[in-house]
Each structure stands twice: as C-alpha cells, then as structure tokens.
Amino acid sequence: MITVKDLNKYFGDLHVLKNIHMDVARGEVVVVIGPSGSGKTTLLRTLNILETPEEGEITIGKQSMDFSKPLKKKQIVEFRKQTGMVFQNHNLFPHFTALENVMEGPVTVQKISKAKARERAKDILTKVGLGEKLDAYPHQLSGGQQQRVGIARALATGVEVILFDEPTSALDPELVGDVLDVMKELAEEGMTMVVVTHEMSFAEEVADRVIFMDQGKVVEEGTPEQIFQQTKEPRTQQFLNRIRK
Amino acid sequence: MKMYLSNIFTDPEMEKYIDIIVSSFLPLVKGAFYYTIPLTLITFAIGLVLAVITALMRLSNMKVLQWIARVYVSIIRGTPLLVQLFIIFFGLPSVGVTINPLYSAIIGFSLNMGAYNSEIIRAAILSIPKGQWEASHSIGMTNLQALRRVVLPQATRVSIPPLSNSFIGLIKDTSLASTITYTEMFRKAQEIAATNYHFLLVYTEAAVIYWIICIGLSFVQDRVENRLDQYVAK
Numbered sequence A: 001m002i003t004v005k006d007l008n009k010y011f012g013d014l015h016v017l018k019n020i021h022m023d024v025a026r027g028e029v030v031v032v033i034g035p036s037g038s039g040k041t042t043l044l045r046t047l048n049i050l051e052t053p054e055e056g057e058i059t060i061g062k063q064s065m066d067f068s069k070p071l072k073k074k075q076i077v078e079f080r081k082q083t084g085m086v087f088q089n090h091n092l093f094p095h096f097t098a099l100e101n102v103m104e105g106p107v108t109v110q111k112i113s114k115a116k117a118r119e120r121a122k123d124i125l126t127k128v129g130l131g132e133k134l135d136a137y138p139h140q141l142s143g144g145q146q147q148r149v150g151i152a153r154a155l156a157t158g159v160e161v162i163l164f165d166e167p168t169s170a171l172d173p174e175l176v177g178d179v180l181d182v183m184k185e186l187a188e189e190g191m192t193m194v195v196v197t198h199e200m201s202f203a204e205e206v207a208d209r210v211i212f213m214d215q216g217k218v219v220e221e222g223t224p225e226q227i228f229q230q231t232k233e234p235r236t237q238q239f240l241n242r243i244r245k
Numbered sequence B: 001m002k003m004y005l006s007n008i009f010t011d012p013e014m015e016k017y018i019d020i021i022v023s024s025f026l027p028l029v030k031g032a033f034y035y036t037i038p039l040t041l042i043t044f045a046i047g048l049v050l051a052v053i054t055a056l057m058r059l060s061n062m063k064v065l066q067w068i069a070r071v072y073v074s075i076i077r078g079t080p081l082l083v084q085l086f087i088i089f090f091g092l093p094s095v096g097v098t099i100n101p102l103y104s105a106i107i108g109f110s111l112n113m114g115a116y117n118s119e120i121i122r123a124a125i126l127s128i129p130k131g132q133w134e135a136s137h138s139i140g141m142t143n144l145q146a147l148r149r150v151v152l153p154q155a156t157r158v159s160i161p162p163l164s165n166s167f168i169g170l171i172k173d174t175s176l177a178s179t180i181t182y183t184e185m186f187r188k189a190q191e192i193a194a195t196n197y198h199f200l201l202v203y204t205e206a207a208v209i210y211w212i213i214c215i216g217l218s219f220v221q222d223r224v225e226n227r228l229d230q231y232v233a234k
C-alpha cells in the first residue's frame, strides 16, 4: 500500500529524515515510536506531502511521487486524496459544526450531493460515538470528542490510509481511551494505519509492526514483541526504559 | 459670539433658528440617502473586491503580482485622498480623459478603499493558523478551495472590526466629493448655508447626520459580529 524509498528531508542545514525506507501493506497497522525531535511528525507529513522531501520516492496505492523531479500542484492534490490525516491538535474547522467538518471533504472535494454527504457524515460520527453531537461546534466539544471528529473527517472521503500524529498526546488521561477505542475498531476493520504515538499499550495490542526512529533514522523495526521485549538496539532499550518509568 | 449665544434663547430668534434647522433638514437627509450613503456603499463594495484581489496578489508566490500590489498600495497610501480626487477630476481632462463627478468620486474612493482594506484582509488571512490550511489540504482540497471554504470565512470574522472602522472613515471621507462638485450631503449643506448665511447651524446639522449614520453602522457591526461569533469560544 505504501512504499517509501531513500527519503531525505532537510530543514535548512538540519537533516531531519535520513534515507528512510518503509513498507506498509494493505490493512497493516504500523506504529512509529521514538524520542521527541526524531522526525516522526515530519515522516508522517511527507506521506501527505504537507512537507516536501528533497530526495526519495513515495508510492501510495497506484500513485508514485519522485521527489528528485519537480512536482505539479495537481499531482500533489491527487496524491493526498488517498490518505487522511489526524493531527495532534485536531485542526478542526472552528466555523463548521461536527457534521459540517465531516461533510466538507465529500462535498467540496468529491462533489457529492449535500444530502448524501450529510447521511454519510451522520453514520461516521455515530460510529465514532458522536451521534448526539452532530450540530456542536468544535469549541463545544471535549478534547476527546474533537479528536474523534478529526478521525471522522479523515475517514469521510473514503481513504484507504489514515495517518495519526500523536492523536492522544494533547488529551486529558481520562479521554484517551475513547479515542484509542475508535482507532482499534478501525484497525479491526482493516484500515491501513500509520500511527505516531507514545501509547505503548495501544502499540502492543494493535500494531502489526513497530518502527523505532531516532535522529532522523529508522533504527529498528519488528513486531511489537520483537521491539518491546527482545530489542537488540541499546537506543531502543534506552527509549523504552524512559517511557515506562 | 456672546451675543449670538444669548440670542438663541430669546423667543422670536429661537423660532427663526428652528425654521432654518427644519427647512434644511429634509434636503440634508435627502443628500445623505440619495448620495452619501449610496456612494459609500458602492465604493466600499468595489473597494472590497479590489482589496481581496490585492491581498491575494501580495500573498501569491508570483513576484510580479506581489510588486504590482505593493506599488498600488504604496501610491494610494502615500498620497492625500484629496489630491487623488483632484488628479482624477481636474487633472485627467487635460490628457483628454473627462470623467463626471460621480464616476470620479467612485474611482477615487474605490481605489482608496482597495489599498487600505487590502492590508486589513492580508493581515486577517495571515492570522489564520497554518493548521487550517494543512487540514484542508489533508482532506484533498486545492489552495483555492481551502481559501474559499476555510480560510476566508474565518478571516472575514477577524477583519470585521477593522473593516467597520474603514467603512466609517469612508462615510466621512465622501464629504471630500463636494470639492469635485459632486452634490452629496455636505455640498448640499454648503449650498444651503451659502443662501442663509447660518454656517454654524447648517454645518452642525450635517455633522449630526453623519454621526447618526455612524451610530447606526456600529449597531449593524455589533449584530454581524454576534452572528459570526456563534462558533467562537467565549
């Protein structure tokens, strides 16, 4: 589903992603862990081309992006339509209700009729447990509810891949569970997911594969068991010790 | 002056002043409703379109567009409005371009509003968090779709207070159209005062009418802001 080859990304002199290789199969859930500043967010953002890497190639579905060549805007827009993104601080549209947030992609991007889009948005919001909050504006929702609207918005255009950037790290602890439950359900339904998170229990339970990043490199990858219980990399061990404290 | 003030309060004189106020009231209000307000509305609307276009040119990636917008704003902001009106109405005829007072006023005021308001709109667009653009892109929107559906609606809310200010400024500035012979409310006042010589009374009356219009506008502004505030956390 996703193939990343030789990906390099610089911010000025800062080499943020160093020769990243990554494969994600259809329906696979990949959790990316690593210390702060290791490039996890940047990697996720390049998959959605919110950041443009300087070198490398990303293939998602049938579309390929070769970053050594100049890219056309239209090509980027088409490429992005395959993935949904859930942001750390949700980035919901504050001037739209929950329902309108979820309808926006289908109506504006896919040109689906409002009536149809409304029905579908209702279904999705009900599925993430917000059937009662359709007409609430984002500021009227709790952090956990906002994040679930964010997930619903990302799902609404029928994408095959969803990218999550620390979806629960800005939430009060008691709200984390609801969001993780929604993500688990998606995983069980076969959604392809790349998740940056510090929720190790989620990773152990849901991930098919865990990738450990440090200083812009993929240091180690494997099943949750291989990474969490049998890691051979001192850096991974160090990071896990710090997280578990 | 002392005489004048004490006279106001003696009866037969008082009656005369009331007569003057009453008889000039209707022509002044007519001047406001037929000329001042329509001129304000038309030029504000045209100016707003110019302002959005100019703001987008400033924010575009194309250097040429950026510079055209910069030069336009710089010229308009760097020269007096009165001088601009004189150039359009009295100056252009000498190169064969004659524009009647109304159109001269519309052109002058619109160009002015376009330049000043473009800075307001540019700042409003820049005040919308980057995350809003990114969220729009992440659901597949083009730049134009993100601008139209997500950024501009939020920028509109941000820009209403400063735009209201510039609207109020415009209402008052339209009195400058009197200098290029356009008969809006203030030129009416000048004509009336020139026949009855009660400059203080008639000009004060005109001032009060400007004031009332501006109070009405502040009221409208509050209502619009309240309507748009429903989605903002208070």
Ligand SMILES: Nc1ncnc2c1ncn2[C@@H]1O[C@H](COP(=O)(O)OP(=O)(O)O)[C@@H](O)[C@H]1O
Pocket (backbone or CB within 6 Å): A011, A014, A016, A034, A035, A036, A037, A038, A039, A040, A041, A042, A043
């Ligand atoms: N827009 C940016 N401009 C400059 N440096 C950036 C930018 N975004 C991220 N960085 C830097 O890139 C590195 C990786 O950041 P990030 O991908 O956010 O890491 P993580 O998500 O793993 O914490 C950090 O050193 C960060 O400071």
Ligand SMILES: [Mg+2]
Pocket (backbone or CB within 6 Å): A040, A041, A042, A166
């Ligand atoms: Mg991050």
